[in-house]
Amino acid sequence: MPGTIALYRLAHARTGDKGDRSNISVIAYDERDFEHLLAHVTEDAVRALFRHRQPAAVTRYVVPSLHAMNFVLDGVLDGGVNDALNLDAHGKALSFLLLQLEIPLPPRLHAGG
Secondary structure, eight states: OTTEEEGGGTEEEEEEEETTEEEEEEEESSGGGHHHHHHHSOHHHHHHHTGGGOOSEEEEEEEGGGTEEEEEEESOSTTOTTTOOSSSOSTHHHHHHHHTOEEEOOHHHHTTO
16 A cells, blocks of 8 residues: 555564453554654554454554554454464464554655665
């Protein structure tokens, strides 16, 4: 899409899961992009991206000192690793999906910076 960029071009992710809860941290590669990420990688955007998993709740925690945010998604792991019958619905697979999120280009990239 013109004027957009995939999140993985601006950030990387770390993830974990416990029971039916997944947490996905998004960390900006460049601190100049952090405010832009905060504006566009929101609870609502993540909830919409994961709507097929029907999250019971999506909560974002911001860690400014690390230029990062952590999303906690409840009810997205089919009961957890020990209860789920599907393959690869946990951990890293969910972070890869989040990193595909398309967001508007940051201002610094509009200017060629």
